[in-house]
Amino acid sequence: MARRSAVGHGRGTAVVDDESAPGMRAFDPSADPWRASETGRGRGRGGPRPGRWGGSGGRWWIWVGRAVLWALIVVILVNGIRAPFERFTESGGTQAPTGPSQARGTGFPTSAAGAFALQFANVYLNYDQQNAAAREAQLRTFIPDSADGQFGWNGLGELRVQSVHVAGVDARDANNGVVTVLARTQDRWLRLAVPVYAKDGALVIKARPALLPPPAKATLPQSGLQERDTALEGELAPVLGTFFKAYASSDQATLARFAERGAIAGLGDSVTFVQVREVNAPRGDAGERTVTATVAWQVPGNAGGAELEQTYELDMVKKGTAWYVRDIRGTTEPGAS
Template sequence: MARRSTVRDPRITDDPELSAYPGTPQDPEFDGAPARGRGAPTRGRWSGGGGRWLIWAGRAVLWALIVVIVVNGVRAPFERLTQQNTPSGAPQVSPDAEFPIGKATSFASQFAAVYLNFDAVRLQEREARLAPYLPDGAEPQFGWDGLGRMSAGAVQPYSSEIVDRQNAVVTLAFQSEDRRQLLSVPVFYDVEAERFVVSGRPAVLPAPSSANLPAVPAGERDPAAETELRTPLADFFKAYAAGNNVSLQRYAAAGVTLEGFGGAFTFVNLKDLVVPSGAGTTREVTATVVWGVPARTTTSLDSTTNADPGEASGKLEQAYRLTVVKQGDKWFVKDIRGAKRSVG
């Protein structure tokens, strides 16, 4: 058996770059080279193939982080918006939404009309009328000792305070002789039975005094227009009081239908007419009218009339705001309504 020469071929080196067989199957870096056997030269450095996997892995992680940041940046405002619009957990219902304050105010108003009117000679009548509003065991007169008298009217809602879903305090305004006052009424609501009851003693309170009305400077007036309009407007108010639709339409602008009082008042005079300075065929004017108020008619047992209902026995001043238009050489009324606040 022949022995292998131990003399190393100087053409073969450990460095792959100096291989004597570059690009051949004998080249250790050839992709299809078989595993090195005994005596095969070894590579002297790392080829770098594993480094490319690390680079791709790093890029994938980086892109994943970018996607997460972008998605969170878009999603966060949307989630905050939806969380604000969507109630969390059980819906919170305020007492205001559950307590029927409108019905409670109606109940308290009826109670006040009875409670604020009493007379010593009508004890039993007041007691019977109060009973439907009071809780069981309450005093029949609900705090009144049966002496003296009081009368009140013009009971109107003023304010309300909802304490919880079953309790509220309703405040009402009323007029007693020459005094305007308030009445505070505590009310209890039975949710299951849907019923109300006065739950405590009411309280009479003084009503706020009237507000101070600041003076408003009067604007410039148009004397010529006031003189021109006074007669046609006086004729208009006469027809307006009488309520004769045929004659009233003579003073109405084209396409406008007016309705009058139908004899409820009589025209006395046009006390004042204010036409602001300006120009044009459409003007807005303020008129102060004096109406005649018919006397009250009383009928005796023999059915005789003591006064003529068509005879004016009183006077009442009222202010109106009118829109008038000039068509040709005549003025016509386009609209009539209540006047704004007075000047001065």
């Protein structure tokens, strides 16, 4: 009897030729490689175990990896469901955007309502009894169809405003808001409260506006006076005189000598330098100081030698014996110089 090799044929191909039964083949159990591993069970404690993978670590690491993967999938699913739900509940179940054009929490379109009220106020606050019909035609684009065409004006006299600006928007809810408009006549300020109704992108002046008192003039706080460095003020006066003369004409060659970092653009001959009237330098670091300077300018085209005094704030840095300008800007100090 001859046995044929099972290598390369799989588990079920280990057979023997039975000489007593020509043409018939019988399965040889001893040729089963899986059975061989079972018979070697008692050969030593380190021998391969039946039905198990003999590689390092076994199946334990596979189950750990699967557990980690499923945990990650659960976390992703929970976060994906929770995020839109939280956004929905925070917005009260609405889908209204909360961008810069809308009041946060109300959905009222503040930017659009402000622009609409501004255009309305330019028509409403300019009237002339000679052009009443033209005013009514313009107002009709802003007011309800059922409203009085002159919207409260009796058709007599005249009013002219020089400028109109939006001062603020009070959003009451998603559809209603009051736009505060400031207007300037020749001799006074007017403050107008304009009620605006918004719905699906459309706007209308909901009711007649109301005149309110103009903003009151604020009183500046009493700020503590800093001790002045008069010696430094005298040292900086001629330096800043040369600097501001170059600043007025945008003389880049001269400005480059004063710039501590970067380039200083200058005013491009929009004004003519007259004089540095005052320098205010508080005491501080010997090599770095923030000072203010009051400068007199002449504006081209103004007859009679008209001048404008303006106050600047400058960050000055000392290198060696020379002072350089790090930055120049306007000041917020009322008594700076």
